[in-house]
Amino acid sequence: MNYALLDNKPILLLPENYNRIPFWRMSARQDKVRCPACASALRLHAGISFEPHFFHPEGAECPLLTENGPAPLDSLQAINETAATAFQAALAATAAKDHNDDNAKEPLAFSSKEHSEASIDVDEANTTTIGSFRLPKKRTIGASTTPPPPAPKPPVFRKRLMPKKTISYMAEQMRDQSLHPGQQQAVHATEGPFLILAGAGSGKTRVMTARTTHLISDLGVKPNQIMVVTFTTKAADEIRQRIARQLPAGQARELIAGTFHSIFYRMLLHHQPERWDQQRLLKKDWQKWRLMRETGALLGHDDLATLKETEITEALGIISRWKNEYILPHEVAYREATSDAEKRAIQLYPLYEATKKKHQWFDFDDMLIGCYEMLRDDPGLLRRYQERLTYVMVDEFQDINRIQYETVKLLAAPQNNLCVIGDDDQSIYGFRGSDPQYILGFTKDFPQASTFTLEVNYRSHSSIVSLGYSLIGHNRERWAKECQSFHREEGDTYLFEPEDEEEQASRIVDEIIHRREQGAILGECAILYRTNESARPILERLSEAGIPFHYTQEEESFYQRQTVRWTLNYLRLALNPDDTDALKEILSTLYISAEMWNALRSQAIIEDKPILHVLPHLTQLKPYQRKHMQQINEILTACKDVPPAQALELIYEDGKLRDYLKKRAKDREDGRERWSDELQQILAASKRHATISDFLAYIDQMTRQEKEWRTMRPLPDEAVHVLSIHRAKGLEYDHVFLPDLVEGALPHEYTLDELRKGGSGALEEERRLLYVAITRARHSLCIGIPRERFGRKTRTSRFIAEMGR
Numbered sequence: 001m002n003y004a005l006l007d008n009k010p011i012l013l014l015p016e017n018y019n020r021i022p023f024w025r026m027s028a029r030q031d032k033v034r035c036p037a038c039a040s041a042l043r044l045h046a047g048i049s050f051e052p053h054f055f056h057p058e059g060a061e062c063p064l065l066t067e068n069g070p071a072p073l074d075s076l077q078a079i080n081e082t083a084a085t086a087f088q089a090a091l092a093a094t095a096a097k098d099h100n101d102d103n104a105k106e107p108l109a110f111s112s113k114e115h116s117e118a119s120i121d122v123d124e125a126n127t128t129t130i131g132s133f134r135l136p137k138k139r140t141i142g143a144s145t146t147p148p149p150p151a152p153k154p155p156v157f158r159k160r161l162m163p164k165k166t167i168s169y170m171a172e173q174m175r176d177q178s179l180h181p182g183q184q185q186a187v188h189a190t191e192g193p194f195l196i197l198a199g200a201g202s203g204k205t206r207v208m209t210a211r212t213t214h215l216i217s218d219l220g221v222k223p224n225q226i227m228v229v230t231f232t233t234k235a236a237d238e239i240r241q242r243i244a245r246q247l248p249a250g251q252a253r254e255l256i257a258g259t260f261h262s263i264f265y266r267m268l269l270h271h272q273p274e275r276w277d278q279q280r281l282l283k284k285d286w287q288k289w290r291l292m293r294e295t296g297a298l299l300g301h302d303d304l305a306t307l308k309e310t311e312i313t314e315a316l317g318i319i320s321r322w323k324n325e326y327i328l329p330h331e332v333a334y335r336e337a338t339s340d341a342e343k344r345a346i347q348l349y350p351l352y353e354a355t356k357k358k359h360q361w362f363d364f365d366d367m368l369i370g371c372y373e374m375l376r377d378d379p380g381l382l383r384r385y386q387e388r389l390t391y392v393m394v395d396e397f398q399d400i401n402r403i404q405y406e407t408v409k410l411l412a413a414p415q416n417n418l419c420v421i422g423d424d425d426q427s428i429y430g431f432r433g434s435d436p437q438y439i440l441g442f443t444k445d446f447p448q449a450s451t452f453t454l455e456v457n458y459r460s461h462s463s464i465v466s467l468g469y470s471l472i473g474h475n476r477e478r479w480a481k482e483c484q485s486f487h488r489e490e491g492d493t494y495l496f497e498p499e500d501e502e503e504q505a506s507r508i509v510d511e512i513i514h515r516r517e518q519g520a521i522l523g524e525c526a527i528l529y530r531t532n533e534s535a536r537p538i539l540e541r542l543s544e545a546g547i548p549f550h551y552t553q554e555e556e557s558f559y560q561r562q563t564v565r566w567t568l569n570y571l572r573l574a575l576n577p578d579d580t581d582a583l584k585e586i587l588s589t590l591y592i593s594a595e596m597w598n599a600l601r602s603q604a605i606i607e608d609k610p611i612l613h614v615l616p617h618l619t620q621l622k623p624y625q626r627k628h629m630q631q632i633n634e635i636l637t638a639c640k641d642v643p644p645a646q647a648l649e650l651i652y653e654d655g656k657l658r659d660y661l662k663k664r665a666k667d668r669e670d671g672r673e674r675w676s677d678e679l680q681q682i683l684a685a686s687k688r689h690a691t692i693s694d695f696l697a698y699i700d701q702m703t704r705q706e707k708e709w710r711t712m713r714p715l716p717d718e719a720v721h722v723l724s725i726h727r728a729k730g731l732e733y734d735h736v737f738l739p740d741l742v743e744g745a746l747p748h749e750y751t752l753d754e755l756r757k758g759g760s761g762a763l764e765e766e767r768r769l770l771y772v773a774i775t776r777a778r779h780s781l782c783i784g785i786p787r788e789r790f791g792r793k794t795r796t797s798r799f800i801a802e803m804g805r
């Protein structure tokens with residue numbers, strides 16, 4: 001039903017007033033939303049592809065509930081005349097407001113000009129309306145490169161009739177059997193160098209597998225003569241499993257399949273076991289730094305010894321990229337640094353390498369360099385490998401770096417039965433030294449190479465494919481492809497513009513619930529984000545809704561971050577002025593030293609007063625400090641009874657927490673303004689709660705639940721996937737959700753910085769990243785453009801306009 005009482009006031013979900021209703025705030029206050037007929041609590045369901053509506057929870061008895069669902073508003077008259085009159089008045093007011101206010105009729109999506117500079121001209125013929133949301137009609141946002149033949153639209157969401165395992169097993173069997181003629185050609189061309197340029201979803205993995213089985217079963221090549229390099233261990237395992245199903249037992253195990261690191265490391269361990277003992281591997285940046293500090297390598301380099309954590313990570317990242325490009329320390333010594341970070345890396349590189357060497361440690365990049373140099377410097381050994389490895393295949397070739405490429409060339413020579421397969425549009429690891437130029441230049445290195453193109457996308461429905469290609473067509477550095485979808489179905493593409501990241505998360509989760517009711521499988525839904533910040537509200541909403549999820553934590557949980565912990569401790573102290581732990585945690589933000597802390601505690605005990613109240617009376621305080629402590633005391637006392645959002649504003653501004661964080665970031669020269677986004681995120685989350693104690697209890701519960709889901713083993717099959725776009729490479733899902741398509745998130749802020757300095761390479765990589773995300777979807781894709789993020793107005797991602805060209 002489209003009507004309810006919120007705090008006893010009539011709410012009408014009419015298309016004309018959707019854009020005046022903050023849906024998520026209402027869904028957070030479910031207990032205040034009531035049915036005007038039976039007065040029981042109603043729930044709001046507001047997703048993306050359907051009209052928002054209220055519903056009675058299961059088992060509710062209400063005179064409005066009929067066999068055909070809830071009765072329309074007219075029926076209310078007979079049950080509750082007063083409520084019915086109130087609704088009629090609300091209706092009339094809506095009509096009058098709309099008459100006077102043209103803007104009120106602006107649909108939420110696409111055309112809110114004041115919000116999005118890059119807004120799209122809406123093509124009436126190509127849009128469809130759901131409620132007041134103007135949505136792209138199926139294959140809408142992108143200009144199609146491949147008009148699909150008209151076909152009846154099949155149901156998008158499958159009803160599951162058989163157990164999932166049976167279905168997927170049968171599907172796998174059937175799928176493994178068929179190859180498209182283009183794919184077959186690629187499978188059967190085995191001698192000499194080959195470049196297979198393939199679009200997303202065009203069956204690269206399938207071709208690699210079929211090619212390997214063809215070599216073994218039809219041409220009699222021994223599995224241990226074939227080397228198959230994949231980008232992830234998971235992909236290598238998948239190929240091995242597929243091959244194991246098609247070949248006699250044991251043969252798959254002999255195949256040399258794996259990532260560059262795993263294959264090269266096995267070779268190193270075989271020939272130089274002592275040098276490459278795993279105990280000597282430096283896995284993390286902090287291990288590298290500790291090694292440098294403990295061995296005294298930084299002695300006499302005061303400027304390096306005092307580096308901040310972010311600076312260390314940055315410098316080590318640059319060094320790693322150089323190593324992947326096989327640029328050695330002496331080669332950078334006289335290089336003119338283009339930034340402070342590069343300057344530090346130039347200084348650090350020789351020290352780092354010398355220390356590692358002296359103490360016989362190694363890092364991941366050394367495995368690649370070590371293998372290359374071992375083969376290059378030992379012609380006998382190289383010849384033995386070359387004689388043995390008669391066929392070499394490299395998947396995801398667009399992400400290869402120089403050192404990997406040089407080693408592959410050594411191994412494949414002289415027969416050069418080297419088959420590389422990749423999609424230059426999916427090169428997304430530039431920061432690790434990979435470069436799409438290797439794939440684009442392959443035919444120059446191997447002029448005799450044959451080139452195949454695979455341009456049929458077997459994964460995604462047609463509107464998704466055309467959307468992806470209208471986007472990536474804006475990249476200049478690429479091999480133009482004419483890709484089309486194998487499927488006749490159009491699929492569903494939706495843009496939605498929620499109020500902010502909280503509403504965005506609520507609507508994604510409601511949409512997933514809706515789709516599950518329609519037969520979708522949770523494990524086939526994925527939420528792909530560009531930056532970790534986007535994950536927090538989504539994980540919370542999933543936890544609240546009791547929907548299991550898979551989430552690989554890339555960094556510490558939001559509520560564990562320093563800024564967030566400080567802020568929450570201010571709130572704790574407002575609730576309980578005697579919370580010693582909370583006060584102790586925020587001491588540094590108040591510039592209180594450890595000695596003062598001891599005095600403070602003794603004074604609180606002697607005076608038998610809450611520790612917060614004793615704070616302004618500390619004798620050691622300087623006058624300006626006393627004034628500040630007095631202020632903190634007053635603010636926190638005032639905060640006790642106000643909603644958490646209001647309390648936070650007071651703490652940030654009057655309590656000077658914002659000033660403290662700003663100064664701290666400046667002192668640390670940590671140019672990033674992450675703390676500011678974090679403050680805004682806490683504020684956004686707090687708006688869903690009426691009291692501080694509710695908010696704090698909610699955070700405790702979320703933290704517990706999230707931890708449970710994250711650490712759950714074994715992972716449930718039926719769980720939504722929440723992962724970064726980088727991690728989603730090579731994967732596929734029926735339903736993909738992409739939140740935060742706004743400037744600063746995608747494209748990322750760093751990219752925009754580079755653009756401002758005149759470089760466009762990073763923007764092209766961001767475009768490829770979005771292209772990878774889009775092409776993970778089989779049937780449906782929902783793109784969110786929150787109007788606000790971190791409490792600030794957003795600008796729609798420039799990529800949206802590009803897709804609408």
Ligand SMILES: Nc1ncnc2c1ncn2[C@@H]1O[C@H](COP(=O)(O)OP(=O)(O)OP(=O)(O)O)[C@@H](O)[C@H]1O
Pocket residue numbers: 175178179180183198199200201202203204205206207423426457458459729730731732775
């Ligand atoms: N000939 C075919 N007939 C039917 N389905 C196919 C065929 N080839 C591939 N597929 C299916 O299409 C999907 C994409 O295949 P695959 O993952 O091998 O593509 P890919 O090129 O590696 O994709 P990406 O690079 O985008 O990750 C898979 O579900 C696969 O089973």
